[in-house]
Amino acid sequence: MEVLIMAGQLILGLSILVGLHELGHLVAAKMFGMKVEKYFIGFPPKVWSIQRGETEYGLGAVPLGGFVKISGMIDESLDTDQMNAEPQPYEFRAKPAWQRLIVMLGGIIVNVIVGIIIFVAIAYSNGDRFLSREEVNRFGIVAGDLAREIGLQTGDKIVKVNGKDFDDFSEAVGSDVFLGSGSSYTVERNGELIDIDIPNNFIEKLSEPEAKGTFIRPAEPFVVGEVVPDTYAEEAGLKANDRIVAVNGKPVQFFHHLQQTLDSLKGKTVALTVQRDNQRETLTSEVTSEGTLGFQAKSLLNYTTVDYTLGQAMVVGTKEAFGVVYNNVKGFGKIFRGEVSASKALSGPIGIARMFGGVWDWGRFWFLTGLLSMVLAFMNALPIPALDGGHSVILLYEMVSGRKPSDRFLENAQKVGMVLLLGLMAFAIFNDVWKAVF
Incomplete structure (x- = not known):
């Protein structure tokens, strides 16, 4: 069940982000009068589609991506037959370079905006809670x-x-x-x-x-928080706000002291000295094979809480959103300098799904979706052929030099980029499996 929840969160998060990313391309293309033939969330084979005007909207069976097919653009479909015909006014290739550049950046811009909105909403809703x-x-x-x-x-x-x-x-x-x-x-x-x-x-x-x-x-002094039903803690009579001061006569001050003591007594019966309402009681409990009793600890440290106004949340959220990009840049720097191996630093779909966890937590879901939105924006901005960043670099060259690269060059660049991306995806998935198994 946990695996299904992890996969469900990953698919939902990516579907939202990919759908909005491709929508950014679609809106920009239609704004400049380009013909958008297809808008799909997920890769083929096709599961469902509907025709609305000139555009086919649909869902693909592979939920780890999506695409927009714009007439007159060399993309992953490598539709060279269309490119051999004379350019039509509604085609991507017939439009000025600056318009094509905006279309290519449309998805990245939308992902950045979405990431900022999510982080701002989290900051405004939750504020901040920290230990000084x-x-x-x-x-x-x-x-x-x-x-x-x-x-x-x-x-x-x-x-x-x-x-x-x-x-x-x-x-x-x-x-x-x-x-x-x-x-x-x-x-x-x-x-x-x-x-x-x-x-x-x-x-x-x-x-x-x-x-x-x-x-x-x-180091956290603690009291008993929630007692989990049908556990040794409940059977022993532990109650919320009890303070465990000793186990088998051994003093316990902090939660890590309790953890260390119980780890050494797995599967055994222990005597718990408990402070309750200014009185001490002794309770008898079993310890599980994992070294637990069955309750959640409540820290007695004093956390500082901060509530943000909408204006403050916009500043904090925007800073956190771009902090994700900054951290990615620093992370790649460590890989390139040889300080961190790529196999340890990079994660694929399996690794990302594990980040979501096996319990559906909407707070964690939206935080990770916001983080992934900024990561997708950063990755798509990389100057790699077949990515938005690669297309954008070529368009910038055209705008500066005044010379448009040949269709053959663009086609070959797309092929090279696709090979690189497929290789990187294969590496990431294999790396996830390797780390999971070994």
């Missing part, structure tokens, strides 16, 4: 395996990131740290300040599936 540096440093961090590899320790207090003060703890684990070069932490440990350097290829280790949760997180 001061709040985290009340108790310090919990250092996972990867954190200890670079010299961090549980209890460290991070006072600077890349030599600068910071307000939001998420900045300590953000893109500026892992996608930049020469990043570092300044931590306070036993009253001393220590600089911890972060390797330039460290993000490669963080991208490993098994690395999840093995870097840093705040």
